[in-house]
Amino acid sequence: MKDQTMYIPTFRDVLDAHERIRPYIHRTPVLTSTYLNGLTGAELFFKCESFQKAGAFKARGASNAVFGLTEEQAAKGVATHSSGNHGLSLSYAAGRRGIPCTVVMPRTAPQAKKDAVKGYGGRVVECEPSTSSREAVFAEVVAETGAEFVHPYNDPRVIAGQGTCSRELNEQVEGLDAVIAPIGGGGMISGTCLTLSNVAPNIKIYAAEPKQADDAARSFKAGHIIADDAPETVADGLKVPLKELTWHFVRNHVTDILTAEEDEIVDAMKTIWKRMKIVMEPSSAVPLATILRNPNVFKGKRVGVIITGGNVDLDKLPWMKG
Structure with a gap:
């Protein structure tokens, strides 16, 4: 068997993936919020993969x-x-x-x-x-x-599949200036880089990460992969490190990796639940948290925000006491 991690997927792989998986996925909606636009000073377009089959972009x-x-x-x-x-x-x-x-x-x-x-x-x-x-x-x-x-993210088949999300987003919203998505291992960001670098290379790509699990941000600044073994964060989906294949896309196509504190992530999650009525998990709230923390980066811009999943334990929400 060929080593899947050695093959860098192409945009042709994204197109083939979209045809292959079409019967098994949703073309998820893009939602907006006047309140959040006012709060951030940007026009935000939320690509709701929380409504995807199995509840996540994966x-x-x-x-x-x-x-x-x-x-x-x-x-x-x-x-x-x-x-x-x-x-x-x-x-x-x-x-x-x-x-x-x-x-x-x-x-x-x-x-x-x-x-x-x-x-x-x-x-x-x-x-x-x-x-x-x-x-x-x-x-x-x-x-x-x-x-x-099938590696969760360091696999060209997986990255090509994730690239179909930003392909849809680019078709659904015209004139985006930037797209931001959470980063853990980097599968979604890699797919986003793969697609947008081919169909809309002018769109800036940002990754959002918890400050308490910021190995990708530190890797980005250092110019090589830095891996943490067991970081602790409320964003449980973002605890894994970058690997060689995802690092290739991050270092070549990402504009910046922004971080947010734990309380900022929980507040952003709560805000989206309250204002947009979207059930999302903490990992999905990290992009909004980083936008709120870095308003000058996004002010006046049209920004695609990928809500990556909605598989949250309803009995253990992060703002519940005890």
Whole structure:
């Protein structure tokens, strides 16, 4: 099998992915808020991947990987390690193709995401909440099953699938000056870079990251990957480090990586819930938090904001006490 991480996807791969996954995804809506425009001084266009199949943008990349497998590869199923959304999205896609899926998840991952993996027919194997433990347990799973590894983000099939989101956004909103999305491992940002550098190279691409898990921002400034093993942040989907393939896109196409504090992330999440009535997870609130923290960067601009997912544990919202 060729090493998937060695292949840098092209825009042709994004176009092929969009055709392949169209039956299995939603073309998600773009919503606006007069209140948030007034608050930020920018025109914000929210691409709501919280309304996507499986509740997150990762259904795009997962579906592209699963439905791109040969019959021989598919027969052994797929496996991944994930804090949640990629795992449940891969389970969703595998279920649609009728093949097995195993997901290695940190024991601290939200119960809602573990339940969703199982609900789509996937198997959960728990590990400790660190990158090193996750990779060690995953190696055991692959040895046991022989399943096809679909990396959460350092995989050209996944990046090409994620690139379909900004392709839709660019078709839905004319004249964007910038697009901002959360960054953890960098799959969504890489797909955004891949698409926009081809169809709208004038659009600036910003990544948003929690200050308490700011390895991508530090990597961006240092010019090489800096990886944290087990950062702590309310934005549970953004705890993983960049890898070689996503770093390629970040270093070549991202304008800047902006950060926000934990209380700013929670406040932004609460504001969107209250004002736009959109159920979103903390990771999805990081872009608005960074816009509010850096108003001069976005003032007077037309900005696409990617809301990446809505798989939140409703019994443990971050503003609840106790």
